Amino acid sequence: MTALHDPAEQAVGSAGADKAALDTVEPTGGAEAAGPRVLGRRLLRWGAIGLSLVLVGTLGYLWYDSRLPSTYSVMDMGVADYGGGPVPRGGHQHGGGVSVATLTGPVDVAPAVAMTLTARAGSFALASGEQVTGYTLNGGSPGPEIRATVGDVVAVTLVNESVADGVALHWHGVRVPNAEDGVAGVTQDAVPVGGRHTYRFRVTDAGTFWYHSHQVSHEQVKGGLFGALVVLPGAASPDVVAQVHTYDGRRTVQGATGERRVAAAAGVPTRVRVVNTDNGPLRVAVAGAPYRVLAIDGHDLHGPGDVTDRDLVIAAGGRADLSVTPPAGAAVRVDLGAGSSLVLGPPGAAAPAADPAGAVLDLLSYGTPAPVDLDTSQFDRDFTLTIDRWPGFLDGRPGLWWTMNGRLYPDVPMFMFRAGDLVRMTITNDSGEVHPMHLHGHVALVLSRDGVPATGSPWWTDSLDVDEGETYVIAFKADNPGIWxxxxxxxxxxxDGMVAHLAYEGYTTPYMIGGKAENEPE
Incomplete structure (x- = not known):
């Protein structure tokens, strides 16, 4: 219902309102000055609202655009980089060409080395007695040591008894056919609980290698799913494997904390095969005798000399073979950090303490030069990989993330080439942290660091530490087709997304990240 008012009351009310309005007018400009100020404040307010909407909308788009689908192929990730080489007609396409599933090891040859590895989740005892929770292979961690001779066919059947996320085994540093590489979502599906998968490959390089899970690897390797693979050139010589791993904050050597003693005769060199299974650099110091670095990442160095005043740093995932010779009546200590060490010598012989704070051996100039089977005067492909860190969204999560060539995962590089190409790659690290870059299926020759050419022994590597501010140039032959x-x-x-791929033209993978197999290949 509408209220009725007396006209006189309306007049009085109107006059009062007019007087109130006059009372509020500023004396320095009146209504004419107040109008622009009010308008200005309104424009500022609406401008701020508009800017906020744009900002929220942009962030919303970035959040939405960063979300990963439930299943996708590595063939669809990022932008194909041809390194200045020829681009195939039609460009890079998913689904065409040879499937990596066909690139298997020998199936019609009886293996010289055959074993079954059973993966389990749960609690277990370290060799030194401490209880930890994680994962085992055949009831222990590290898993069983595999030994073979160059030319042998190796067959390993992986059985998943109770690892809920599934499991796969990668043969780190071993140049296997692509289907045997053990990367869930790229070269196979993760083996589910109750499932099994057999790997078959011929070993062609003598050296120290290792195997580990490549499914949810940041959890499963840390928890214990790894072991050593040693390939001998022929007749064996005295050697000892020293896998360094940290379980729940406990640094161990071959699964034992503290000092591990190994009987070694005085005057007889022992090959110490150090494997860094942790996520960061491993500093090795030797006290009691000079040592030599015989090999890096499974490849012998040429003309290695005695080292007496330098420590050796081994990249995460990397390996180094040391020659250690105990003197008469004494022992040698190989210090592996965090209270762990290997002592070699006669039983009961004392070993001096090592000082791991010395200078570091530079492999760029260690040893003597030798010919290499690479023509490094010209290259078919020339790639750049720049590592940095930028704020952004990764799968809907805001944060400070690693970038590769300025891009966040999964918009990461896929380096494309053809079988037979000679490839050069320049790796620069501007991210603020060291990164151990691991190349699957190939071995790379280090050409230079920060513009300084290599002058020592040819340095072949598959796990290379690139420190903050460093630039390495490496080269390799594209001689192992597949997706790596x-x-x-x-x-x-x-x-967190520091994953790129090498892809041979004409090859593709049928496996998917995520999906029914829940593949997580990081």
């Missing part, structure tokens, strides 16, 4: 990972072996970094 190239990633940081600080495995939490890989889980």
């Amino acid at each position: 990972m190239d990633h940081c072996h600080n495995l939490p970094h890989a889980a």
Whole structure:
């Protein structure tokens, strides 16, 4: 219902309102000055609202655009980089060409080395007695040591008894056919609980290698799913494997904390095969005798000399073979950090303490030069990989993330080439942290660091530490067709997107990340 008012009351009310309005007018400009100020404040207010909407909309778009689908192929990730080489007609396409599933090892040859590895989740005892929770292979961690001779066919059947996320085994540093590389979502599906998968490959390089899970690897490797693979050139000589791993904050050597003693005769060299299974650099110091670095990442160095005043740093995932000779009546200590060490010598012989704070041996100039089977005067492909860190969204999560060539995962590089190409790659690290870059399926020759050419022994590597501010130039031959990972072996970094791929033209993979198999190949 509408209220009725007396006209006189309306007049009085109107006059009062007019007087109130006059009372509020500023004396320095009146209504004419107040109008622009009010308008200005309104424009500022609406401008701020508009800017906020644009900002929220942009962030919303970035959040939405960063979300990963439930299943996708590595063939669809990022932008194909041809390194200045020819681009195939039609460009890079998913689904065409030879499937990596066909690139298997020998199936009609009886293996010289055959074993079954059963993966389990749960609590277990370290060799030194401490209880930890994680994962085992055949009831222990590290898993069983595999030994073979160059030319042998190796067959390993992986059985998943109770690892809920599934499991796969990668043969780190071993140049296997692509289908045997053990990367869930790229070269196979993760083996589910109750499932099994057999790997078959012929070993062609003598050296120290290792195997580990490549499914949810930042958790499963840390928890214990790994072991050593030693390939001998023929007749065996005295050697000892020293896998360094940290379980729940406990640094161990071959699964035992503290000091591990190994009987070694005085005057007889022992090959110490050090494997860094952790996520960061491993500093090795030797006290009691000179030592030599015989090999890096499974490849012998040429003309290695005695080292007396330098420590050796081994990248995460990397290996180094040391020659250690105990003197008469004494022992040698190989210090592996965090209270762990290997002592070699006669039983009961004392070993001096090592000082791991010395200078570091530079492999760029260690040893003597030798010919290499690469023509490094010209290249078919020339790639650049720049590592940095930028704020952004990764799968809907805001944060400060690793970038590769300025891009966040999964918009990461896929380096494309053809079988037979000679490839050069320049790796620069501007991210603020060291990154151990691991190349699958190939071995790379280090050409230079920060513009300084290599002058010592040819340095072949598959796990290369690139420190903050450093630039390395490496080269390799494209001689192992397939789809291969190239990633940081600080495995939490890989889980956060430090993953690129090498892809041979004409090859593709039928496997998917995510999906029914829940593949997580980082």
